[in-house]
Amino acid sequence: MLPVVGLGSWRTFNVGDDPQARDECVAVMRGFFARGGRLIDSSPMYGSSQPVIGYGLRKLGRPKALFSAEKVWTAGADGPAQVEATRRHWGVPSFDLLQVHNLQDWEAHLPRLFEMKAAGRLRYVGVTTSHGRRTAEVERLVRSQPLDFVQVSYNLRDRELEARLLPLAQERGVAVIVNRPFNEGVLIDSLARHPLPAWAGEIDCANWAQFLLKFVVSHPAVTCAIPATSQVAHLVENMGAARGRLPDAALRRRMVDYFASL
Amino acid sequence: MDEWWSYSPRNLLMFSARTYYRLFELHNRALWPAHLAALAAGIAILLLVRRRGVRPGPLAAALVVAAWLGVAWSYLEVRFATIHTGGRTMAIAFAVQAALLAVIGVAWNRSRLAPPAGAVRRAGLGILTYAVLIQPFVGRLLGRPWAQAEVFGLAPDPTVAATVGLLLLAPRAAWFLWPIPLAWSLFSGMTLWAMRAPEWWVLPGLALAAVALEVGKRRR
Numbered sequence: 303m304l305p306v307v308g309l310g311s312w313r314t315f316n317v318g319d320d321p322q323a324r325d326e327c328v329a330v331m332r333g334f335f336a337r338g339g340r341l342i343d344s345s346p347m348y349g350s351s352q353p354v355i356g357y358g359l360r361k362l363g364r365p366k367a368l369f370s371a372e373k374v375w376t377a378g379a380d381g382p383a384q385v386e387a388t389r390r391h392w393g394v395p396s397f398d399l400l401q402v403h404n405l406q407d408w409e410a411h412l413p414r415l416f417e418m419k420a421a422g423r424l425r426y427v428g429v430t431t432s433h434g435r436r437t438a439e440v441e442r443l444v445r446s447q448p449l450d451f452v453q454v455s456y457n458l459r460d461r462e463l464e465a466r467l468l469p470l471a472q473e474r475g476v477a478v479i480v481n482r483p484f485n486e487g488v489l490i491d492s493l494a495r496h497p498l499p500a501w502a503g504e505i506d507c508a509n510w511a512q513f514l515l516k517f518v519v520s521h522p523a524v525t526c527a528i529p530a531t532s533q534v535a536h537l538v539e540n541m542g543a544a545r546g547r548l549p550d551a552a553l554r555r556r557m558v559d560y561f562a563s564l
Numbered sequence: 565m566d567e568w569w570s571y572s573p574r575n576l577l578m579f580s581a582r583t584y585y586r587l588f589e590l591h592n593r594a595l596w597p598a599h600l601a602a603l604a605a606g607i608a609i610l611l612l613v614r615r616r617g618v619r620p621g622p623l624a625a626a627l628v629v630a631a632w633l634g635v636a637w638s639y640l641e642v643r644f645a646t647i648h649t650g651g652r653t654m655a656i657a658f659a660v661q662a663a664l665l666a667v668i669g670v671a672w673n674r675s676r677l678a679p680p681a682g683a684v685r686r687a688g689l690g691i692l693t694y695a696v697l698i699q700p701f702v703g704r705l706l707g708r709p710w711a712q713a714e715v716f717g718l719a720p721d722p723t724v725a726a727t728v729g730l731l732l733l734a735p736r737a738a739w740f741l742w743p744i745p746l747a748w749s750l751f752s753g754m755t756l757w758a759m760r761a762p763e764w765w766v767l768p769g770l771a772l773a774a775v776a777l778e779v780g781k782r783r784r
Contacts, residue, residue, distance in 0.1 A: 313577065316579045317583050318583065319590075320583070320586050320590060323583060323586060349648060349649060433575060486574070
């Protein structure tokens with residue numbers, strides 16, 4: 303069972319060779335594992351994020367709790383070489399989850415990933431999309447392919463997936479990872495000037511980050527959200543969403559209404 | 565990337581503002597005191613082009629070529645490529661521009677055309693002065709530390725701005741000298757806009773103004 307809060311690495315872990323920033327990322331990873339975190343997600347598209355994660359895993363003694371989620375993001379023929387390069391960056395024997403990033407060349411990648419899974423070199427296979435793009439194609443793949451995971455963008459503002467894709471994934475038993483739960487920080491920034499409603503205490507939310515995350519992970523189809531941060535203080539807030547009560551359907555409706563009223 | 569046109573520059577920004585500016589800090593720390601030589605080179609270009617009756621082509625061009633090569637290698641290849649998947653391509657583009665700029669030195673002195681005067685000359689000198697003497701202070705004025713200053717010859721934006729000014733000041737700069745500086749100006753402006761940097765419009769604005777003046781210069 304995966305904890306409902308994972309760790310994304312888009313933008314935040316792309317710090318290049320900066321030793322100070324790399325060590326700050328290690329501190330985030332240390333705090334993540336110390337609070338029961340497991341799933342870390344990255345991609346070849348994320349600049350230096352992969353080597354930074356590998357650096358962190360080495361520094362932390364390769365935590366056994368790690369659930370490694372990666373992606374393949376290249377033309378089909380280059381897929382195996384890219385997956386191997388990614389594995390070396392992380393320094394892991396194999397990945398728990400490999401996803402076809404933004405569905406790029408999925409016709410070539412998915413059969414290979416299923417082969418890897420059948421051979422025991424991979425536990426799970428998935429596809430990703432973001433910002434609500436190509437949702438219809440993801441739906442088709444959920445229906446036609448034996449996917450284990452889909453990764454999509456979903457948050458209190460962007461809720462279109464509630465209509466079809468999320469119920470479909472739930473019906474098919476496909477796990478859902480949610481990226482951009484804060485819409486790349488825009489939601490946190492825009493909500494910062496508003497007070498947290500008093501009833502947020504009913505679901506153990508102490509800040510807006512937890513309010514937003516609890517909304518996402520309380521959807522019955524969602525397996526986990528992967529907020530990204532480079533600051534331990536923000537990580538602590540995010541991981542707080544994995545504890546305490548979650549909103550029921552009525553309270554989720556109230557969260558939507560309150561957000562719309564701001 | 566599919567549907568790339570539907571992404572905003574903010575969706576495509578690969579790094580945080582903090583990482584972007586820290587890159588200059590690390591870069592400056594590694595290269596100090598090369599800044600003094602770069603500043604001297606920038607001032608030398610300014611003095612050369614300000615003196616009327618002197619044909620500054622070869623020396624000014626040599627200094628600008630060195631600046632583009634320096635930025636291509638020490639910043640784009642060594643630093644920027646670690647956080648941007650297109651960094652190496654940009655480094656190659658800067659090296660290509662350096663090679664192209666070598667021709668301006670020859671063409672400048674061989675040109676039978678008189679160097680531009682009036683508004684075009686003032687704009688060229690103004691842009692060059694901004695690039696060499698003012699841009700290093702912009703970050704500090706906006707609250708960033710000195711250690712992250714962007715200096716002509718070491719950082720791309722002031723180097724590109726200085727080149728745009730120099731192209732305006734040349735009797736006639738070949739058209740192929742413009743695309744790479746203009747492309748970088750657009751890219752840099754979008755990057756800074758995506759990072760919500762208040763000065764995002766400066767380089768694209770200077771480049772667009774320079775293009776408009778260059779078009780006017782050619783029509784005369």
